Amino acid sequence: MSNPSTFDPTVILDRLSYDRLRSYLEDCDNDLNRALDLYAWNARIAAAFLEDLGRLEVILRNRFDEALTALVSSAGQTSYWFDQPALFPGLHGERALDDLGKAKLRATQNGRLPTTRSRVIAEMSFGFWRFLCAERYLTSLWSPALASQFPNHPTPDNAIQIRADVDFRMARLHFLRNRVAHHKPIHRRALADEATSILELSQWMCSDTHGWISALSRIPAVLASRPA
Template sequence: MPAPSTFNSEVILHRLSPDRLNSYLEDSDGNLRRALDLYTWNAHVAAAFLEDLGRLEVVLRNRFDEALTALVSLSGLRQPWFDHKQLFLGHHGKRTLDDIAKAKLRATKNGRLPIDQGRVITEFGFGFWRYLCAGRHHTSMWVPALAAQFPSHPKQGNTALIRADIESRMDRLHFLRNRVAHHEPLHRRELADDAAMILELAQWMCSDTHAWMTSLSRIPTVLASRPT
């Protein structure tokens, strides 16, 4: 039996599939061992991004949840904000309400548990928060509540620009998160720009959060370790 550290690279090529390794081989001059090293590095950088994206998602969703809870409380009603259908108008609003209904089913184990706002919030994925940044929510959410959650954005007073800046970054990071989740190649992306966007969003929300996330991020170290 071969030692655990030895393996046949050609076997691994076929286990992973030539299609999956194609871009790594192209960037490694066809050298299979180097391509596998790059593939391994890709997994490491994906894990580092998943950590930072996870921290950003939790902070952002808490800010949005608090802001929208305060907004609907002005109406005197006690339902969670995601039960206020007037926030989700039109065709796209219906899709969002469908996502909310599915999240509530998961959070209540198909209705067997009572509605708990915190549990429902954790069932919303990154894409849910990204789409709350879309222009269709500008009047109902961003003008009265969400723009104020980014007090360090340089365009204070211009809600439209704040929302557009947040949306463009969330859209890019949503795409990145999907690639990470599906084990897709990241090695040709401008990953330093992706990392900067994560921290920029954190900075616009809270300087302490930015400092905390910066202190924890493994991304700079992993980027520097990319195999040659």
């Protein structure tokens, strides 16, 4: 709990703005001190989610990269998968190709050449991987490659169901990550469900990954510490 003897809560309200504190005040019966406690807790739970989302993102992007590399190799291609426009056809592929182009530019900025696979992968956003889960990529990417990266899914041979289940969770986590990145309230969200989504995705990919993320996660403890 914050100690109002060290600051004037009304000044903090003015500094943060009423609009930013509105949802906290509404949930705390307009008790400013309680609202500031909830605001502080919101920041703590957001930080805990960022940690787990970061772990999940690195594992997932490496698995996707591995699968897509194998896909283009099996077709006799020697260039990187992200240099294969045919994987991202039509209007819906334009955004992916634009994201890839920007990632390659960032990977080679300040004279860093040649373009390396690991650098480009590291420059791609969470949103890029999330949108690779869209239904439009079922035939081109999921059935031949990406579905295989979730061997512990309840229906491991059903690429249609795997893609749908992964997409649903990635969409939720992408939305949550964007709110966290912009310091927005997440205290009204079903955060236990969001945490479950992270663990389900990690378990479907790899039991050891699930165990690692679970062991390091601060989310359960911070959720339990939510102020009344």
